[in-house]
Amino acid sequence: xxxxxxxxxxxxxxxxxxxxxxxxxxxxxxxxxxxxxxxxxxxxxxxxxxxxxxxxxxxxxxxxxxxxxxxxxxxxxxxxxxxxxxxxxxxxxxxxxxxxxxxx
Amino acid sequence: xxxxxxxxxxxxxxxxxxxxxxxxxxxxxxxxxxxxxxxxxxxxxxxxxxxxxxxxxxxxxxxxxxxxxxxxxxxxxxxxxxxxxxxxxxxxxxxxxxxxxxxxxxxxxxxxxxxxxxxxxxxxxxxxxxxxxxxxxxxxxxxxxxxxxxxxxxxxxxxxxxxxxxxxxxxxxxxxxxxxxxxxxxxxxxxxxxxxxxxxxxxxxxxxxxxxxxxxxxxxxxxxxxxxxxxxxxxxxxxxxxxxxxxxxxxxxxxxxxxxxxxxxxxxxxxxxxxxxxxxxxxxxxxxxxxxxxxxxxxxxxxxxxxxxxxxxxxxxxxxxxxxxxxxxxxxxxxxxxxxxxxxxxxxxxxxxxxxxxxxxx
Numbered sequence: 001x002x003x004x005x006x007x008x009x010x011x012x013x014x015x016x017x018x019x020x021x022x023x024x025x026x027x028x029x030x031x032x033x034x035x036x037x038x039x040x041x042x043x044x045x046x047x048x049x050x051x052x053x054x055x056x057x058x059x060x061x062x063x064x065x066x067x068x069x070x071x072x073x074x075x076x077x078x079x080x081x082x083x084x085x086x087x088x089x090x091x092x093x094x095x096x097x098x099x100x101x102x103x104x
Numbered sequence: 105x106x107x108x109x110x111x112x113x114x115x116x117x118x119x120x121x122x123x124x125x126x127x128x129x130x131x132x133x134x135x136x137x138x139x140x141x142x143x144x145x146x147x148x149x150x151x152x153x154x155x156x157x158x159x160x161x162x163x164x165x166x167x168x169x170x171x172x173x174x175x176x177x178x179x180x181x182x183x184x185x186x187x188x189x190x191x192x193x194x195x196x197x198x199x200x201x202x203x204x205x206x207x208x209x210x211x212x213x214x215x216x217x218x219x220x221x222x223x224x225x226x227x228x229x230x231x232x233x234x235x236x237x238x239x240x241x242x243x244x245x246x247x248x249x250x251x252x253x254x255x256x257x258x259x260x261x262x263x264x265x266x267x268x269x270x271x272x273x274x275x276x277x278x279x280x281x282x283x284x285x286x287x288x289x290x291x292x293x294x295x296x297x298x299x300x301x302x303x304x305x306x307x308x309x310x311x312x313x314x315x316x317x318x319x320x321x322x323x324x325x326x327x328x329x330x331x332x333x334x335x336x337x338x339x340x341x342x343x344x345x346x347x348x349x350x351x352x353x354x355x356x357x358x359x360x361x362x363x364x365x366x367x368x369x370x371x372x373x374x375x376x377x378x379x380x381x382x383x384x385x386x387x388x389x390x391x392x393x394x395x396x397x398x399x400x401x402x403x404x405x406x407x408x409x410x411x412x413x414x415x416x417x418x419x420x421x422x423x424x425x426x427x428x429x430x431x432x433x434x435x436x437x438x439x440x441x442x443x444x445x446x447x448x449x450x451x452x453x454x455x456x457x458x459x460x461x462x463x464x465x466x
Binding site: 017047048049054055056058063065066067068070081082084 | 131144145148149150206207208211232235236239242243299301302394395396
């Protein structure tokens with residue numbers, strides 16, 4: 001499957017913030033960077049399956065709200081204990097003010 | 105109705121650990137007070153300023169008191185200086201270790217890491233082991249068989265509690281663990297919460313620490329003086345009392361095996377000196393519910409959610425008046441705990457989650 005799925009309006013995500021998006025029984029996190037770019041990752045922390053949408057975005061980092069584990073949400077890279085496994089990332093595009101995520 | 109709970113087994117590889125996993129208590133979803141996202145984001149914001157200020161005061165006083173104590177060594181005048189040095193070394197490091205381990209004290213990560221390493225050494229907690237044990241403490245707070253950081257197990261061992269006001273058992277265990285880790289051995293319980301990839305780091309740090317302690321002992325022997333050990337190592341004993349005094353209040357006498365921090369954690373209002381030493385961890389319900397909020401924002405968080413929490417203990421004295429009788433009752437009935445009353449504005453406890461323990465408290 002390589003369809004683009006409409007997730008939300010671009011304005012639904014504040015600058016330097018994250019929201020949750022659920023689709024087809026899966027959960028994702030959608031980010032808007034301080035540079036006004038959009039990104040998407042799996043929605044749950046790889047450490048203990050906590051929703052990252054309740055976490056804190058700082059620059060290109062998302063911090064998990066439970067144990068403060070950090071990822072680079074642009075690349076999915078785990079950035080130190082207690083997270084050891086990278087996050088999966090997904091392509092994102094903006095079209096007519098809407099955020100689309102490509103699930104492959 | 106009579107409830108006959110099974111005996112508590114605090115081993116992380118024992119029967120209670122299996123039961124916690126089977127019953128869904130392990131890695132459960134915990135109760136949270138609702139806070140609008142915008143306010144939560146403001147509370148979570150990081151800043152270097154408060155922690156740089158507090159760290160400068162802490163290290164400045166540590167050096168000043170240590171220097172004065174060393175200069176007056178051999179006379180009774182050194183005693184007050186070492187008493188303060190001890191608290192800054194053997195107690196203030198408990199909260200510094202903790203906050204920097206969460207990565208919330210400073211905005212700049214290397215500052216968190218640097219203070220974390222220094223504080224871990226002083227409080228004698230392997231920075232790798234304790235990072236992971238504290239992660240588990242937040243996942244499974246006071247869940248028997250899962251939480252490696254339960255300070256007072258049931259029935260309470262009050263002699264152990266008393267000895268730890270002088271760090272005697274904690275420091276002894278820390279030394280045994282350090283030597284064991286330095287020998288390349290990671291224990292069975294440690295393996296339940298330290299990932300395999302991190303274990304070599306725990307061993308490497310234990311070896312560095314062992315070298316530092318051996319060098320300090322050699323220097324003391326060479327000088328024929330206790331002074332080097334009064335500055336490195338022994339303050340973990342003679343200065344431990346404040347972190348035990350405050351730390352026991354965090355969860356002591358409250359519920360175990362529940363998934364609502366309002367039932368198993370205690371917020372206590374404290375004097376400003378203790379709050380400086382303790383870095384606001386007296387707001388302990390708030391910290392557990394929202395561990396991403398930095399220590400300096402916890403008073404604001406408390407104001408925001410206090411309508412949904414039990415009233416804080418007005419002082420340490422009041423906290424102990426509540427906790428100590430509970431310890432005494434737990435000697436006869438280990439299922440007893442203090443169930444703190446919620447204000448009318450709060451969302452009630454989920455009794456369907458906690459019915460067994462709630463009944464046991466009566």
